[in-house]
Amino acid sequence: MAAFIPHQGRRVSRLPSIVGRYSPIRRPFCPTTEQRKVAGDERLVFNVSGHKYEVWRGALDAHPDTLLGRFDDREKFFNPDTNEYDLSTTPEMFKYILRFYTNGVLHFPKSDDIHFHTYLEEIEFFEIDPDEHMSHCCFEDYIDRKIQWDIAHRPKTVFVPETLREKLWQMVESPKANMSAQVFFYITCFFISLSVTATVMETLACEDVSNIGDPFKIARARHCRHVFFCIESACVVLFTAEYIIRLYASPNRSLYARSFMSVVDLVSIFPFYVGLCISEESNVQAVFDTLRVFRVFRVFKLCRSSPGMIMLAKTLKISASNLSSLCFALSMICLVFTTMMYYMEKTHNPEKFSSIPAVFWFTIITMTTVGYGDITPIGFIGKVLTGAWSIICVVILSFPLTILVDTFTAIRESAKARKEKMKQSHEEQTDESDDDDESL
Known part of the structure; x- marks a missing residue:
């Protein structure tokens, strides 16, 4: 999906409304360890499910609009016995949170190790706005996943007829x-x-x-x-x-x-x-x-009520422009061949090849490799042209079949993927409802 890429300085296409305003993100200035010590900065230790991480307090204070960037909210997790901050999030997810405070930009997991819903819940808990702080390299992937998530979890309205x-x-x-x-x-x-x-x-x-x-x-x-x-x-x-x-x-x-x-x-x-x-x-x-x-x-x-016929109709509708161009080109070639056959055979077989419109019938049955035999060339040049025309048409007529098969396959795979996505979404909603029932 195309997105607004700040370093290119131009808009490729519009993003959906769910993206919000996206402004260029500048990596904050990262002072060295000596500079931090001179400025009175200190390291804070976070205990995340048994895994310990250290981060400079100044890196947290640089984002006062987030949970760990505010002193009062951060101190709620402080454990005076261990002199550490205890967090119950997963270590895999906290790596992305820690990288945000360290580098100033938020990254999005490329793999499926972290569920997208879990990712959204965690960054919401830490009060980090992904639309504002997402890095350039991950922004498009994040938007794609967010659109897919919104579509899959869009509330389904059940039509209840009244009148x-x-x-x-x-x-x-x-x-x-x-x-x-x-x-x-x-x-x-x-x-x-x-x-x-x-x-x-x-x-x-x-x-x-x-x-x-x-x-x-x-x-x-x-x-x-x-x-x-x-x-x-x-x-x-x-x-x-x-x-x-x-x-x-x-x-x-x-x-x-x-x-x-x-x-x-x-x-x-x-x-x-x-x-x-x-x-x-x-x-x-x-x-x-x-x-x-x-x-x-x-x-x-x-x-x-036939899904197969509906997909076939969609295939013909989508392929109409390509097929029309191919038919136009084929009609031009037919006209050239018909004219050539008329002038090559009118002296040898004037009864059958009496006019150009009459030769069109011979052109069509030769093009479709039917060959009824009611009209046949007699002259040598006419036979050579007919043989060449038959071979050319075998190749040309394979193009529409390829277009139709590719389009039909794409439509069928899209319908299958949509059905699987709806099924997966239904299973996820069922699992979430079961988890809610267990928590109650």
């Missing part, structure tokens, strides 16, 4: 919130699966009535269509009710109405209501049959 809209929104958006939300989620998933399955099976079981001459087959086909119509009607009624509930309960209705999933909901039920307004003998029946393809869009409704 009908809030309860409905929790039911449709949080499947694990309560029993009613789980029931609604499983019912919705069942009807989505049923609708998609019926859309597929309808094309297999129901024949076209106009092409059937047998009255028995006509009756069977109509009965089959009636069954699938009833299934479709039940599914559309549920999907319509779900859309109305989501639109009504949404905290921001205009934003939800413009969202991708809202468009999916509308597109999935739109063909059904259009079909109710069109008779089978109508001239626009063919147009309606085309609209029925949108029913399969209902499968996207399952993406709402």
Whole structure:
């Protein structure tokens, strides 16, 4: 994390508000032992859990805004029997406190030997402000750990729905919130699966009535269509009710109405209501049959509660800029290759390579290494160009896959780390509550 580095004399970026004001720290002048003795300074002995440390009294008095820098507060720890100051802190932590009084700057432990919460409690006990006295070399590490600590121990607000809209929104958006939300989620998933399955099976079981001459087959086909119509009607009624509930309960209705999933909901039920307004003998029946393809869009409704699909959508969104640049560059290369192939093959195969737009089809199937064989080069130069284009495209098409895989892996690792951090934070809070109960 970038921070304000005093000796560079410029600000790299803003730090979070928790940092506070940070001013350049100058190392205080440290007199020699002879100079201290001449000035009447003396050594004070601190007994820290059996470990003894010596420090000059003048070094403590130089920080009167701290606990040991004030004479009255310091004398509370004095033991006249041993002529020492007894402290109950840990020796590992007192080394950082002693270094602060000796050098005038506070350091932050690089290892995990001292828990961050313990570090904060100790420097708070000695009344040392870390934001003001932290050294340059440790300031960024301290801020990073402090931000992580604040995020992990931020009080978690539990959303308790009160109004009908809030309860409905929790039911449709949080499947694990309560029993009613789980029931609604499983019912919705069942009807989505049923609708998609019926859309597929309808094309297999129901024949076209106009092409059937047998009255028995006509009756069977109509009965089959009636069954699938009833299934479709039940599914559309549920999907319509779900859309109305989501639109009504949404905290921001205009934003939800413009969202991708809202468009999916509308597109999935739109063909059904259009079909109710069109008779089978109508001239626009063919147009309606085309609209029925949108029913399969209902499968996207399952993406709402799929963590994998959500991460995939985030991956595509994050990688959109890189992929768009790559697609633009690839389209330029395709245009160059198509133009070259047209002029190289128009004399050898004028029927297939009739125009540059017609050659685009050959370029695409060659680029994707499909090679249907409906268009093939005849000339020697055309074959050489086609072979080179195939090899180039194998390399080029590996770039998007690398971008997507790296982004998806980063998102997945970030989600996993966030989950582990929340779990660790919960365990630490549980341990702290147990310690408090034991102390009581």
